[in-house]
Amino acid sequence: MSTPVTPRARRTRDRIQAVALDLFERHGYGATTVEAIAGAAGVTPMTFFRHYPTKDAVVVTDPFDPLVAAAVGAQPADLPVLDRVRRGLLAALDAVDPDEDEVARRRVAVVAAEPALRAAVVASTAATEAAIVDRLVADGAPRLDATVATAACLAACTAALLAADPGTPLHATVARALDVLAVAP
Known part of the structure; x- marks a missing residue:
């Protein structure tokens, strides 16, 4: 507790x-x-x-894991797992206020400029992944499916954030990354 x-x-x-x-x-x-x-x-x-x-925790730690896991869990259970994760990540980003977005953009810029921080990012992302996977499994998704879908979405987000223009809002960068993973209807 x-x-x-x-x-x-x-x-x-x-x-x-x-x-x-x-x-x-x-x-x-x-x-x-x-x-x-x-x-x-x-x-x-x-x-x-x-x-x-x-x-490094000053740069890579954020309070969003429970919010992200809840947003993923709130997606319709009949959607494919990848879509649940994608939509949940986007919904969680919608809840980020402009001040938090600015701090997050600054944190991402520091990480992008400092390769030594990449290991800390991987560890932080693993915690986010575990929170999302646990939520999906609790909702009945097979663990392998939940793990692969979550890892794919988080890897896309991380890659996009590290390569993005620092002036681009996080939501736009993440949305673009997740669009790459979207399955056409």
Whole structure:
């Protein structure tokens, strides 16, 4: 059972992330230390690590897995699994507000510029994949089908985000990637 996040903790977490992104954009991911992030955010390194277990977590961690899994689960069960995942991902993106979209675009730009972060992206994507697959299996989808469909959709999204124009809204980039996987009627 996870501990509820207080408004104060959320503000601190958001401040740390905003400062980290500013520093990464200005000085580069590799040249920015946790100590520099903590100092600029007005917190101690211990407080930083209370909110983010690693420096890369500031860039690759997001709160969207439960939202995405629920959006996939809300799709009609009679659709092919690939369509459920595609539609669910798009529905989840529709729920992202403009401020969250901007932060996500900044995070993607940092990852795209820093190949060392790719392993952290893979680990984060695996957590998203597990949440979606578990939801689909709970709804009766065969695990193999759920795993393949989810992996295909998430790989398409990741590839598109890393190659996209930084000014393009995330929704447009992801929608285009998922359209590539669409099965013609």
